[in-house]
Amino acid sequence: MIRTRNLQKLYRTEEIETTALNGINIEIEKGEFVAVMGPSGCGKSTLMNLLGLLDEPTSGEYFFNGTDTTGFNERERAALRKGNIGFVFQSFNLIDELTVFENIELPLMYVGLSQNIRKKKVEDALDRMSMMPRRNHFPQQLSGGQQQRVAIARAVVADVSLILADEPTGNLDSDRGDEVMHLLTELNQQGTTIIMVTHSPHDAGFSHRQIHLFDGSVINKPAEKEFHM
Numbered sequence: 001m002i003r004t005r006n007l008q009k010l011y012r013t014e015e016i017e018t019t020a021l022n023g024i025n026i027e028i029e030k031g032e033f034v035a036v037m038g039p040s041g042c043g044k045s046t047l048m049n050l051l052g053l054l055d056e057p058t059s060g061e062y063f064f065n066g067t068d069t070t071g072f073n074e075r076e077r078a079a080l081r082k083g084n085i086g087f088v089f090q091s092f093n094l095i096d097e098l099t100v101f102e103n104i105e106l107p108l109m110y111v112g113l114s115q116n117i118r119k120k121k122v123e124d125a126l127d128r129m130s131m132m133p134r135r136n137h138f139p140q141q142l143s144g145g146q147q148q149r150v151a152i153a154r155a156v157v158a159d160v161s162l163i164l165a166d167e168p169t170g171n172l173d174s175d176r177g178d179e180v181m182h183l184l185t186e187l188n189q190q191g192t193t194i195i196m197v198t199h200s201p202h203d204a205g206f207s208h209r210q211i212h213l214f215d216g217s218v219i220n221k222p223a224e225k226e227f228h229m
Contacts, residue, residue, distance in 0.1 A: 002028040007060035035204035038213035053077040086155030090170035125153040145176030
């Protein structure tokens, strides 16, 4: 599903050049659950932005589902993201003025589905996340764990093949965090590829394998769990 060749990301100002990623070569198969780990500032979020087609590398190649995205402009990246990639963030990123139902529906409006189809898909996602009783609530009326359930429902509602999760339990207590990890595991078992940034060895234990970054480079690949689809 994902392959990078010598992926590099530089940030330049008039006075300094900073290397955020330096020669990243990774491969992630369809249906894997991969944790990306490393200290703050090592390039984890930069890598997620590139894999999620939210940003472009300075150099190197990125293949997504066999498509070479090298040189894609923002419009082309957005078209490839649509219906393929869902995002789950530490801060939930829900829109306070929209209900739970409306937050989940939002990605479907961008792909131009009819109202009846949108309603069915949102209700299915609400059921999967056990959030149907909260469909008309607003984000501020929900607990942190419930908000993250809504965020996951929004990520999967368009039947995406890849979820990028950036510290998805970072704002949750351990019990709610475990609920989110079990939800991500269940989605992975149903065939969704998961790439998760985490500082938590506990959360990383839910993954099939870990990719460790340090100073913008992959530093090792520890022993992996056996992976079957």
